Amino acid sequence: MQVNQPSNLIDRVIKLERELSAVRKKVGLSSAIISRGGLTLVDDSYIKMTDSDGVQILYIGPSPAGDQIIRIRREGGAPVLYTYKAPNFDGQFWALTDGTGRIIMSDSAEVGAGLARPWLPIALYPKFTTHTYTTDPGLGETFDYMDIDTARLSGETVLWEGRASVSHPWVTIEGVWGRSVATPNVTYRLKFANTEVGSWNVNSGATGGRQGRFSVKDFVGQDWVKVTVTASASGAGAIACQVLSCYLQ
Structure with a gap:
């Protein structure tokens, strides 16, 4: 009586290993624990997670354009957090959104420093008493903005001063500027830490308007920065200087 050849057993083991390997590929990795070291993905590999409906909830990897991106979505697919290559700038920005997809916080791809959203106000306080007419009662107190005799x-x-923690690379100021009485020439300046970041001339009747954007990139990350609005004028009369808002943006 002849005994089974060992080669037959070896063939069966090889066949079983192949079948087991095929089953593993179909089933996938159900769970894993890495106690030391880590998981490294190379050559534009990616991580993706979908919910029970097949909606992609998480994606980390290359975009169709070849940029490395992160996408996190809510149940149903609405965005939560993502990185994006801004079309007109070299860098990426990250964005945090609300339930409608509206960006509520993001950094600046344009400058590469500081936030882009949300805009933050700088509180400014007047350092002068508004002009009071005593020589010409006919003018009355009819102006609805603050002004000062030259x-x-x-x-x-x-004329205005405040403090700011500078978190954005740009600033815009809005107010009422120009002549309120007679025809003086006036120059306004916006300063951070006594350094001029922007100036404007309004040698016409008082009018509302926004000035800027002015770059404050060099101050990003600094706290308690002194912010001032100054005015200088030539000629007799009075000038408007009413700050309505000042925003880091």
């Missing part, structure tokens, strides 16, 4: 300006004079 005789009270000693060269370049600080």
